[in-house]
Amino acid sequence: MKKFINDPENLTAELLEGLAMANPDILELGEDNMVVNKKLAEADRVTIVTQGGAGHEPAIEGFVGEGMVDIDVVGDIFAAPGPQACVDAIKLADKGKGVLYIVLNHAGDMLTGNMTMKQCKKQGLNVARVVTQEDVSNATRENADDRRGLVGCIPTYKIAGAAAAEGGSLEEVAAVAQRFADNMATLAVAVRGATHPQTGTLLAELGDDEMEIGMGQHGEEGGGRQPMKSADETAAIMVNALVRDIGIEPGEKVMLIVNGSGATTLMEQLIVYRAAVKELAKQDIEVVANFVGEMLTVQEQAGFQMFMARMDDELLRLWNAPCNTPYLKK
Amino acid sequence: MIDRETFGRMLSASARLMLDNADVLSDIDSKFGDGDHGVTITKIAKLVQDHVAAWNDASIKDFLDDLGTAAMAVRGGSAGPLYGTMIGGLGVELGDDENELSADTARRMLAGCLAEMQDITNARVGDKTMMDALVPAVAAAQAVETSPGGAEAVFAAAAEAAENGARASEGFASKFGRARSYGDATIGTPDAGAVSTSLFFRGLAEGAAQR
Numbered sequence: 001m002k003k004f005i006n007d008p009e010n011l012t013a014e015l016l017e018g019l020a021m022a023n024p025d026i027l028e029l030g031e032d033n034m035v036v037n038k039k040l041a042e043a044d045r046v047t048i049v050t051q052g053g054a055g056h057e058p059a060i061e062g063f064v065g066e067g068m069v070d071i072d073v074v075g076d077i078f079a080a081p082g083p084q085a086c087v088d089a090i091k092l093a094d095k096g097k098g099v100l101y102i103v104l105n106h107a108g109d110m111l112t113g114n115m116t117m118k119q120c121k122k123q124g125l126n127v128a129r130v131v132t133q134e135d136v137s138n139a140t141r142e143n144a145d146d147r148r149g150l151v152g153c154i155p156t157y158k159i160a161g162a163a164a165a166e167g168g169s170l171e172e173v174a175a176v177a178q179r180f181a182d183n184m185a186t187l188a189v190a191v192r193g194a195t196h197p198q199t200g201t202l203l204a205e206l207g208d209d210e211m212e213i214g215m216g217q218h219g220e221e222g223g224g225r226q227p228m229k230s231a232d233e234t235a236a237i238m239v240n241a242l243v244r245d246i247g248i249e250p251g252e253k254v255m256l257i258v259n260g261s262g263a264t265t266l267m268e269q270l271i272v273y274r275a276a277v278k279e280l281a282k283q284d285i286e287v288v289a290n291f292v293g294e295m296l297t298v299q300e301q302a303g304f305q306m307f308m309a310r311m312d313d314e315l316l317r318l319w320n321a322p323c324n325t326p327y328l329k330k
Numbered sequence: 331m332i333d334r335e336t337f338g339r340m341l342s343a344s345a346r347l348m349l350d351n352a353d354v355l356s357d358i359d360s361k362f363g364d365g366d367h368g369v370t371i372t373k374i375a376k377l378v379q380d381h382v383a384a385w386n387d388a389s390i391k392d393f394l395d396d397l398g399t400a401a402m403a404v405r406g407g408s409a410g411p412l413y414g415t416m417i418g419g420l421g422v423e424l425g426d427d428e429n430e431l432s433a434d435t436a437r438r439m440l441a442g443c444l445a446e447m448q449d450i451t452n453a454r455v456g457d458k459t460m461m462d463a464l465v466p467a468v469a470a471a472q473a474v475e476t477s478p479g480g481a482e483a484v485f486a487a488a489a490e491a492a493e494n495g496a497r498a499s500e501g502f503a504s505k506f507g508r509a510r511s512y513g514d515a516t517i518g519t520p521d522a523g524a525v526s527t528s529l530f531f532r533g534l535a536e537g538a539a540q541r
Contacts, residue, residue: 076364079508083411084403107452107506108408114450115411119402196511203511218511 001200008198012054012076019061023326026065030092032085033074035061040070040093046164046173047071047093048157049127050102051086051116052109053078055197058327059296063154067323067330068161077198078218080108083115090120090127098126098170100160100177104149105133128174132156134186134307136245137214137224150186151259151296151305155319158328162321176314183310184255185245187238190215190303191228194262197299204301211303213237218298231268235275235306242308243283250284255319257290257307262297264304269293272304289319295327332431332481332538337390338382339540340485341397344533345375345382351529359522362509363407367522370406374413377401390429394421408507409523412447412460416527419446433476436484444468455495457505458516463527467492482538489528489535496520496528 005011012033020029030036040047047070052060055077064072071089075081090099101120103113113129120127132149139146160177168176191211193204203218206225211234213224229237248254258273260266273292280287288311296305309315323330332340348355348371356368381397388396398418404410423442428435444464453459455466470491476483499521503514509521 076508078511080408082405082408084405111408111451112411115402115415118415118450122399199511201511 001195001197003195003197005197011197012074015054015057016061016074019326023065026324026326027061030071030089032088033081034085034089034092035064035072035074036092037064037066037070039066040095043070043095044097045095045167046097046100046170047095048100048102048160048164049073049086049089049093050153050157051075051081051089051112052104052153053080055299056296058294059151059154060157062327063157063295063325065323065325066161067165067321068157068325068328070161075108078196080106080112083112083119086112086116087119087123087125090116090125094126098128100164100170100173101127101129102153102156102160102177103129103131104153105131105145105147106149109149126170128170130156130160130174130177130181132181132184134181134184135214136185136187136241141245150188151257151307152181152184152186152309154295154328155184155255155257155291155307155309156181158323159315159318161323162318165321166318176318180309180315183246184307185242185309186305186307187213187241188215188261188303188305189213189224189234189238190261190301192263192300192302194299194301203298215301215303231271232275235272236279238306239276239279239308242306243280243285246308246310248285248308248310253286253288253311253316254280255289255307255309255311255315256280256287257295257305258292259296259305259307260294261301261303261305262294263300263302266293269304272306276306288316291328332436334385334390334393334429336538337431338385340534340537341378342382342533343537343540344530345378347529347533347536348372348375348526351526355522355526358520358525361519362504362512362516363522364508366406367409367526370404370409371413371526373404373406374401374410377404378417389424389426390431391421391424391426394418394424409526412523413530415446415450416443416460416464416530419443422446431481432478433480433484434478436481437471440468440471440484440488451506453506456502458499458502458509458521458524459506460521460523460527462499462502462521462524463492463495463531466495467527467531482535485531485535485538489531492528492531496524499524
């Protein structure tokens with residue numbers, strides 16, 4: 001394992017300290033690996049809390065700030081934090097208008113999320129939950145509970161954060177975030193696995209001339225192992241799978257994200273993005289919102305996640321609304 | 331019938347067993363986890379002892395609810411919240427004034443406990459988690475034939491099945507938690523959580539049998 005690290009046990013603490021030092025005007029560190037929006041104290045609105053393991057930078061903690069996430073409770077590498085810290089974060093975040101708690105669908109995150117919700121209910125806290133579960137590769141849309149949460153959490157934070165900033169009630173913020181989440185889908189492709197930065201374990205192995213469509217963000221197999229294809233061919237396969245899954249019709253508008261997994265160059269991501277937009281144009285589908293680059297990575301995994309969501313005027317307005325986080329500014 | 335005093339002794343016996351085996355649990359956990367399961371279990375066991383010592387006139391249901399909430403807050407991985415859910419779960423199906431446990435009441439407690447756990451996790455037997463011990467324990471408790479007053483036999487059956495389940499976890503590849511990234515390499519080592527769960531149930535059975 002060739003990584004610029006120190007003691008593997010201190011990875012999370014050290015990366016969070018670095019993030020805070022690099023963004024002193026945007027966020028600060030709290031108890032229990034909480035990353036907190038520096039302007040949280042002034043918030044007179046619904047606030048956004050989320051949680052997730054470290055090792056996926058810039059996700060998730062890099063999207064804490066005005067207009068997105070108010071508190072991210074960070075776990076250890078690829079590991080969910082405990083529910084007590086999440087309950088504490090929800091209490092800290094609640095400014096009297098309630099808290100939207102966004103959880104990605106992974107076993108550990110859901111365990112924590114379920115326990116957190118139980119505790120919140122018991123304590124009478126005003127919290128609503130949205131689960132992001134948009135990986136089309138490992139379950140059908142009817143079995144969404146089995147779908148993993150991939151990069152789709154990031155635009156969901158953006159939509160929810162903007163709705164909260166506009167002054168929406170908790171019910172309204174949760175509803176628009178849920179509507180966005182219900183109309184999104186992600187498909188991942190990997191060409192090389194990553195190593196676990198603490199244990200040195202290879203998370204997935206792929207042959208030199210192989211790629212795998214549908215690999216999860218910890219190297220989980222997605223079943224679509226096949227010979228390596230060109231950017232245009234790969235983009236077309238993925239675009240069509242996403243369009244089919246969401247049921248996008250000609251004439252509709254979408255958000256399109258090409259998210260590098262960590263070791264795929266921006267050059268490749270842009271070439272894939274170009275192919276995806278062209279493929280969509282052929283089907284008379286317009287891309288009205290986009291992001292090309294790294295939002296949620298898996299160490300040095302090579303490959304990318306392609307994300308698509310059905311857009312309308314309200315969602316587009318929320319996506320384009322101002323935000324100030326370390327890794328997304330509008 | 332098991333009364334409040336006996337139930338307190340059962341929990342104390344569980345705490346004692348967990349404390350006595352803390353080093354073993356940490357040792358198992360150090361193979362593929364972060365090696366602190368015994369430390370967390372020690373915190374939980376001490377909490378159990380403190381709560382039992384301070385038990386005044388609360389019902390068994392309220393006592394379990396308080397203890398579960400307290401255990402939920404124990405830091406150190408997911409064991410605190412999971413034990414909190416499991417212990418609190420034992421009380422959810424109890425009535426406010428059910429302070430004498432018959433065999434059927436004991437079965438109901440255990441079924442309620444499993445339902446609470448299944449509410450928060452999708453882990454099944456074979457995934458190398460606490461569920462490897464808990465699921466068979468609850469199933470054995472339902473299946474065992476007893477006299478109406480024989481709650482001891484229900485806990486004894488649960489303990490034996492939990493131990494068998496914990497042993498069987500050796501043969502499984504980890505599907506949850508930090509150990510998951512080691513996959514098949516975890517075969518041959520039992521799950522630390524399944525082992526501590528079997529100790530918890532063994533303690534309940536021993537405490538019930540001591541009367």
